[in-house]
Amino acid sequence: MLVLDGAKPLDVGIPAQVFANRPTMPYQVFVCGAASGPVAGGDGLSYHVAEGLEAFEHADTIFIPGYRRPATSEPPAAVVEALRAAHSRGIRLAAISTGAFALAATGLLDGRRATTHWHYTRALAEKHPSVRVDENVLFVDEGSVLTSAGAASGIDLCLHLVRQDHGVGLSNIVARRLVAAPYRSGGQAQYVPRSVPEPLGDVFAGTREWALARLDEPLTLAALARNAQVSARTFSRRFVEDTGYTPMQWVLRARVDLARELLERTDLGVEQVAARVGLGTASNLRLHFHRILGTSPTEYRTTFSS
Structure with missing residues (x-):
């Protein structure tokens, strides 16, 4: 330094x-x-x-x-x-x-x-x-x-x-x-609002934690907003202000990040990993993995599984 x-x-x-x-x-x-x-x-x-x-x-x-x-x-x-x-x-x-x-x-x-x-x-x-x-x-x-x-x-x-x-x-x-x-x-530069967003408090942080514990389950905007006890429109707007992502973009990236950790730390097959993180199928995992990270799950595992 x-x-x-x-x-x-x-x-x-x-x-x-x-x-x-x-x-x-x-x-x-x-x-x-x-x-x-x-x-x-x-x-x-x-x-x-x-x-x-x-x-x-x-x-x-x-x-x-x-x-x-x-x-x-x-x-x-x-x-x-x-x-x-x-x-x-x-x-x-x-x-x-x-x-x-x-x-x-x-x-x-x-x-x-x-x-x-x-x-x-x-x-x-x-x-x-x-x-x-x-x-x-x-x-x-x-x-x-x-x-x-x-x-x-x-x-x-x-x-x-x-x-x-x-x-x-x-x-x-x-x-x-x-x-x-x-x-x-995440691997891509992360966008923030042009002005400092207002504090969101603990409710949205709690919802993010709630979602992270349920990535293998269906997570919709309505379900996230319901957990946060606000309307879907309000939740979506303020979520973008806080994180730079829409709720569903954030969920997708969280799922890909969890998939990366499972690929590194376990011997689960790609199909099993996809199910564990809520992406359903191996082809769906490969699609999002390549779009976000520019590589495949198999190549990623080869690089980082040590």
């Missing part, structure tokens, strides 16, 4: 917590700065980093947490050059929130999609017009360079990388440890 001046505490803490050095995690976390020593942070906090940019030499992924005043400040030239050199060696670069500005300063986002905190999307587009800024997503995966929106979406990005590296089983374990929703880390 590269901690720059003005680094936001939550943006620093999220990857540190997700990839924490522990027996269940096949990662090691190191923190560096433009130079070793004290770094002034945002929100009244400061950091003391043990290493400078030489830490990039033993990195596989470099996270750039968000920092204050990104539109009016520039990352040090040494940081920009070190990030470029790391990328040329095949190191994956991931920015959380306004860390996208430092990544954009390298030119590595030119011609690519990227995102940042909604408050700064216009500023990022104006400062770096060659970047295709998408203000409607939680994160963007462009392969070797990734960006996420506001701090909480950094969790989505981190879980996405865990799942990409080691499969959905481990990402679900991490999500449970964080008390986060593992299925929000």
Whole structure:
């Protein structure tokens, strides 16, 4: 993790917590700065980093947490050059929130999609017009360079990388440890409203939990709305505001995510998996699996079942 001046505490803490050095995690976390020593942070906090940019030499992924005043400040030239050199060696670069500005300063986002905190999307587009800024997503995966929106979406990005590296089983374990929703880390960028949605409270969260326990059963919009004790129209509208998906899209993705875990962790046949997750037939599972993930259940199992 590269901690720059003005680094936001939550943006620093999220990857540190997700990839924490522990027996269940096949990662090691190191923190560096433009130079070793004290770094002034945002929100009244400061950091003391043990290493400078030489830490990039033993990195596989470099996270750039968000920092204050990104539109009016520039990352040090040494940081920009070190990030470029790391990328040329095949190191994956991931920015959380306004860390996208430092990544954009390298030119590595030119011609690519990227995102940042909604408050700064216009500023990022104006400062770096060659970047295709998408203000409607939680994160963007462009392969070797990734960006996420506001701090909480950094969790989505981190879980996405865990799942990409080691499969959905481990990402679900991490999500449970964080008390986060593992299925929000789906393979596609996840859309959010253009404005901050009003809080939905515990009723809709309870309905989502209720549905997750019944994915093998028929789940209709009417049944979900009835559980939430609101009209179907109200439930559908507010569900989209909260998750970025329609209720039935959300159910489908939850079913595909459960199918992935069963493919990883069990010896059930594809037909059995399809029945367990409420998709009925193997052909139906294959259809949705390929549409959402771009692969087949069998190929997915071959890759991740270890």
